[in-house]
Every structure is written in structure tokens, then in C-alpha cells.
Amino acid sequence: MSLDVPAWLRDRDGDLRPTPDGISWAVMVDGQPQYLLAPVPAGGQFGCRVMQTINSRRLDCPSTWPTWREAVLGGLDVLRQTLGW
16 A cells, blocks of 8 residues: 655655554654544544544545545645635
8 A cells, every 4th residue: 555645745754654553644744643533444444544644633525535535635635724725
């Protein structure tokens, strides 16, 4: 599984790395994991759980997508909008 780092994240010294579980992705900023994105089954499709790593606060990600890849990309877009980037 590989995903390209979006330009908005890369422009802020960010990175996107797969986690050891092989399912979720860590959003890194300045070399530190800030958010965790995990695709989850949702009614025959996939949703995305977006969680801030420092306090386990979840961001609302109400949409569903047909593939895990689209779900993670959708979760990244929710994160971008929430951060105002």
C-alpha cells in the first residue's frame, strides 16, 4: 500500500507514512505523528477514522468511499479542511 503525500501536506514539512499495522496511515508534521487515518468498513464501502494522536480526539468524517484508498484520501481532505490548510 502506498499513497502520495499531498502537496498541501508536503508544503508544511509533512509526510504520510504507513503504520506498522499495515492498515492505517500516520500524518507526520515536523517528523512527529500528529494524526492517524484508518479506513474502516462502512455499509459495503469504506469510511475513514481520523484521530489526533496527542489526545485521541476524533474528527468527524461522515462520507463513505468505494475503496480504502479513496477513504484515506477523503480523510486527508477532511483533515486539510479542519486545519484550514
